Structures are given as C-alpha cells and as structure tokens.
Amino acid sequence: MKALVYLAPEAMALRDVPDPTPAEGDHLIRIDSVGICGSDMHAYLGHDERRPAPLILGHEGAGTIVGGPRDGARVTINPLVTCGDCPACRAGRDNLCATRQIISMPPREGAFAQFVAMPERNLVAVPDDVTLEQAALAEPIACGWHAVRLGITACGAQTPETALVIGGGAIGVGAALSLVAQGVGDVTLIEPNALRRAYLADNGSYKVLAPDELPADQRFDITLDGVGFDATRATASAATRPGGVILHIGLGGGAAGLDIRRLTLQEITFIGTYTYTAEDFRDTCAAMFDGRLGPLDWTETRPLSEGTTAFADIRSGRIASPKIILKPA
C-alpha cells in the first residue's frame, strides 16, 4: 500500500510499504480521510521521542471495512487500544490503561496510509448522512469532549456558565463545541492567527477573539488550554475565576507559565487531560451524528501524496481551517 512515512526530523515521503496484517478479531480498514494533528507535527519536527522514525503517523482516521462480515461498513476509528482489564480500565478510565497503545506510535503504525488494522471495539459505525471527512473529526473532538466532561465534574455544585478556550485548532474548536453541547452557555475562543480567526468568526456557537481583545479582568469558570505553551498556561492562570478549573490538553512544550501562587490562594484546579475514554469517543460520535456539534464543515482536504506540503503550510500559518484532512484515495 501507499503510506506517508516519517523518515527523519522534517523528512517524510510517500512510500510503498506492506499492507497491515490484521490480528485475530481485527478489521482491515481502507482509510478514506485522516486528519493531521498537532502531535503529528511535533513528531515530524523530531520533538516526540514516543514517535521515532521510520514511522507512519496519523491517528484521526475514518474509512471502510474491507473483507469479513462487515465488508463495506463505513466507520470512524478510535485509535486508542486498551486492555480492558487493568485497574484504570475497570474504573472507566481506559485512557489511562497501563498498556495503552495508539496508532501512529510503536508498535502500531498510523493512518497516513491506504489501510490500517484495528480491533472491532475501536470502530464506530458512521451514518449515511455523515461524510467520512466529518467522521474523521471524531478523534480530535473527543479530546475536547472528554476534557469538558472532566471540567464540568470538577466544578461540582457550581455549574459552569462561562468558558475560555485557548487556541483555534481542531482541539480548541472541538472543545468549544463540546462546551456548548454539554451546557456551558457562554464560550469565548482566542486565536492569534487572523486568517484562522476570520475563518471561525461566523460560527454561531461561540465568540472568537484575538488574545489581546480579551478583557484583562474577565474571569471564566473553565479555561481550556488546547495549546500548552508557557504563554498559554500564563493566560489560563490569569483568566480562571477563584475556584475554577483549567483543562490542559496541549502538549506544546515547556514547564512554566502556571501561576502556582494564584492557583493555590484562589483554589484553582489544573487538570491534565489526555485523549478520551471509549465511552467519551462514542458519546462524541453520537453528538456529532445528531447535529449537536454543528455542521462539522471546518476542514479542508488534500491528497495524501501532498501531505508534506500540508505539514509545511500548517507550520507557516497559511491554513485558515482548523483541520486538514488527507485523502489516501
């Protein structure tokens, strides 16, 4: 099959590689659509030691089952493979499974390819009226959906009414939509890229501002950092109300930015959040499929063969939409 293979920092190429061999109980899926994630970019730049070259990246895939009793079924892929049996899995926190794996990280190859093999339980059927481009958004949106669920739970009796989302990539947009869908009425998203901001502005669900347009004295019940750099953590530290919650999804880098003294004196909770449980993933799909997360039209598509150019365009800030979907064809 054709696959976009990460070869070395800043080097990636379309290559012929062997088709995956499904293990017992796995399905072979022909990838129709696969999103580029910020973590793919980190790996491409050589910043993610969990993803050593050579490797097929990509973990936001949707496609069609090939062969077997479900041949032809349209599915979106939960890329997180968990054991189902460790204490975390049994406690319903399977994203913290002691032996968790994710496609695009050894030993599992990713979905920037014509095919992947996945366990049956990782596949969610996609209704006919939802495109596979839309379905490929399940993974990034599920990250926000999960974080928002944790954040609302952490607010306890003080039901959150306001939220700030930092970053207008797919994580931020998915989180903003998830906040609204889970009942937080007043959501503001800040994004420094004017091109991206203009693209998102007319969305009907949440406000979009440049970071410097945010009033300095505004405080939010929940702040979600979908970026994860020192500067965005500093913004989150200042913008969260006493007793509020910071949700930290981004793996941008650095270890600074948090105002530890303010977090302590104002009893602010900082929750590191990683991926989603299998139930969150299914709940996200249900919300996507019944329209609660809006039209899911904030993507643009490119052929897989132009993946390297897509990475370069994202890196240079030339992309308006929060998500590029690659099409292996």
Next chain:
Amino acid sequence: MKALVYLAPEAMALRDVPDPTPAEGDHLIRIDSVGICGSDMHAYLGHDERRPAPLILGHEGAGTIVGGPRDGARVTINPLVTCGDCPACRAGRDNLCATRQIISMPPREGAFAQFVAMPERNLVAVPDDVTLEQAALAEPIACGWHAVRLGITACGAQTPETALVIGGGAIGVGAALSLVAQGVGDVTLIEPNALRRAYLADNGSYKVLAPDELPADQRFDITLDGVGFDATRATASAATRPGGVILHIGLGGGAAGLDIRRLTLQEITFIGTYTYTAEDFRDTCAAMFDGRLGPLDWTETRPLSEGTTAFADIRSGRIASPKIILKPA
C-alpha cells in the same frame, strides 16, 4: 495589651498596644494559645506583601471569651472572616469569598497578642477535656482536612487507598491525620529534618520517611504538598499515579517543579487549596474532639515574650515538634 508586633523584615518585638474594640456582634477573646504558622514566618522574613509591617501576626488562636453572655467560654477561633452572601459563600466555598479577611492580615490584626475580637460565628466551643493548646491546632489541621476532602472528591469512583504527604510541619501532620481519619488507609509522610522525623516516627497512624527513603517507583493515589517549593512539586509530579491527585497547600515559593507533560499525559489533577470552609473547620474540630485525629500532643509551648527566639529556632531547624504554641499569659 501586650502583643508581639512585626516591625520590619526580621524584626519583631513585644509591645503595649491598645486592646481591640469588638464590633457589634463580635466577642473579645483572651488568647491562651496561638500557633506559629509557616505563613507567619514568610511575613516575618518580609516575603508576604499581604502582611506589611507594622502588624500583629498569628491566626491559630484559642482562648476564652471575655464579657457578654458567653463570658468564660473556652473557644477555638476560625480566623477566616467571610461575607456569607457572595456567589462563593452561597455555593459553600466560603474560603473563596470575594471579600474574605483573615486575622493577621490588614485590616485585621492577629492573635500574637493577649486579645483578639472575632464574630460569634467564627468561634467553636472547646470541650472541657480538650486543652486550649490542642484546640489551637484546629486551624492548621483544618487546612489539611479541607484539602483531603477536595482530593478524595476529585478521585471520584477510584477511592484513594494510598497517599504521600510532603513535609512534616503542622500542615503535613494535620493532612496525614486527616487522610487516615477520612479513610485513606496507607499514608506515608516524608520530612528532610532528622530531628523532626524522629519526633514523628512513633505515631501509629502513618509512616515517616526521609525523602531519599521513598522508593523511586512508588506511586500514590493522592500526594499532598504541604511545603510548596519547586523541589517538592517535582517530587509530587513524579510520585502521583496516573489519574491521581496532587493537593498543593504550601506557599513556599517559586513557580516551577511541576512536570506539566506528565500531568497531561497521565491525566493528573493539581488542586491549589487554600484554608477551609467554615464547615470544614467545624468538622475538623469535631474530629479532633472525639479523638479521630489522635492525641494532638505534637506541640511545644513558649511564652509570647519569647516569640522572636521561637521564630529563629524554627528557621534554623532546631525544633523537633511540628508546632510551637505561644502563650500570651
């Protein structure tokens, strides 16, 4: 009255000052016992801009009501004065009251003095079989009691069974006792001072170790940092299990130490915790008075007139017990 007045960084003196004048509804309390807190030490060293000189420090007081219908009643003092009417107070998070005050911080003078004035609702009656030295521990223990309650709540369905407490001062000891009293069976406390460690070792409730005796691969459901320096936050980051909770009470200083990447990838919650609600304070007193928090014999007493020496002894690490109680007499 006599009061120990903080005059300038590292300068404090016993002075004659006017007696406090109780506002309507307040009681005048003759202080019998008042503990020295780490935050008093910060202020004394000039490190707390919230406590500018000249000021009477001290907020861990117990004593006897003077005058009025409750003349002679033995009470311990909740030093946190809240409005009861703001959104935080109404939500039961009165420690986050928008206009909260605490004695020892302007506009309220502290309890390193013969008298303080306090609202009726801030006083908890002390049973005859509890000494006022023991009763003066209510405030520091309540800080740990409150944090532990938040931590157990944040653990959700995964009931915590193990906890690490960093620091064997009164905050750490109160937290360790609160963990045990609130059902966490296996509690380890680490303390670098060998003198303090020897004093605490034979306590029957929790294990006491030197920091370097902690096995490098041990992970805890809850870690409580009762110190709050970069080094202790680093220890907390490494020692907390995936999905676990860090409780951060200490205001030691710095803004580094947290392993943000691990907190994110392993979904660890960091909760800044400050003081206690009025209900936590009463619950702490109830647990102290019915014996759930042990014999409360880990104090030593000094005359208020020797307060400056006591501060110097604490600073030099010459004090074995976690708490010095000053006696205005």
